[in-house]
Amino acid sequence: MSATNESVIAEKLLQVGAIKLNVENPFTWASGWKSPIYCDNRKVLSFPFIRDFIKSEMSNVIYEQFPDTEIIAGVATAGIPWGALAADQLKLPFIYVRGKAKEHGLGNQIEGDFEAGKKVVVIEDLISTGKSSIEVVKVLKQHGLQVDAIVSIFNYGYEVSKNLFDQENIDFKSLTNYDSLIKLAVEKGILPAEAEPSLNEWRMNPAEWGKNI
Numbered sequence: 001m002s003a004t005n006e007s008v009i010a011e012k013l014l015q016v017g018a019i020k021l022n023v024e025n026p027f028t029w030a031s032g033w034k035s036p037i038y039c040d041n042r043k044v045l046s047f048p049f050i051r052d053f054i055k056s057e058m059s060n061v062i063y064e065q066f067p068d069t070e071i072i073a074g075v076a077t078a079g080i081p082w083g084a085l086a087a088d089q090l091k092l093p094f095i096y097v098r099g100k101a102k103e104h105g106l107g108n109q110i111e112g113d114f115e116a117g118k119k120v121v122v123i124e125d126l127i128s129t130g131k132s133s134i135e136v137v138k139v140l141k142q143h144g145l146q147v148d149a150i151v152s153i154f155n156y157g158y159e160v161s162k163n164l165f166d167q168e169n170i171d172f173k174s175l176t177n178y179d180s181l182i183k184l185a186v187e188k189g190i191l192p193a194e195a196e197p198s199l200n201e202w203r204m205n206p207a208e209w210g211k212n213i
Contacts, residue, residue, distance in 0.1 A: 019037065078126075121150070126154040127155045
């Protein structure tokens with residue numbers, strides 16, 4: 001993605017409230033981390049024109065950068081609608097991966113029809129540490145599928161996620177990212193320029209950031 005496109009996507013996420021920023025009163029994640037940012041891209045699904053724009057941008061990334069893709073796989077739950085939308089636009093088969101296998105019925109962890117050996121692109125709504133994404137990659141590989149890439153709407157840009165993807169030899173692309181978002185927020189006056197160092201510190205060490213707040 002070009003820097004211009006990343007900025008446009010970031011602006012649209014802010015516009016619909018999918019991303020919220022607050023340095024003075026940070027959010028608390030499920031992990032217990034204090035964070036100046038909260039991202040919930042599921043909210044975009046309620047805005048048809050922006051939803052359509054992001055679907056098209058995601059489809060373009062897959063079509064242009066991973067032209068050999070044979071199956072789109074969504075990650076439950078937030079990656080399912082985006083994966084289905086992209087698969088529909090690209091006219092590709094769609095499957096999705098559960099967090100764990102069902103405890104009844106057929107006991108599936110992968111839902112949908114597929115053949116071993118097919119090339120897959122995994123769709124996430126956002127990437128944080130990358131651990132859940134890698135778990136999905138491993139499940140797909142265990143079922144004989146070839147995972148070529150992970151595509152997401154947003155990426156926090158943690159070094160740990162990049163290292164995990166490199167270890168699994170998985171390419172990854174995001175429509176926008178934390179750096180583009182913060183740059184845009186400062187340019188638009190959503191955040192004061194003096195907040196930028198603290199925001200950069202959070203990305204480098206999110207577990208420790210904000211403990212004194």
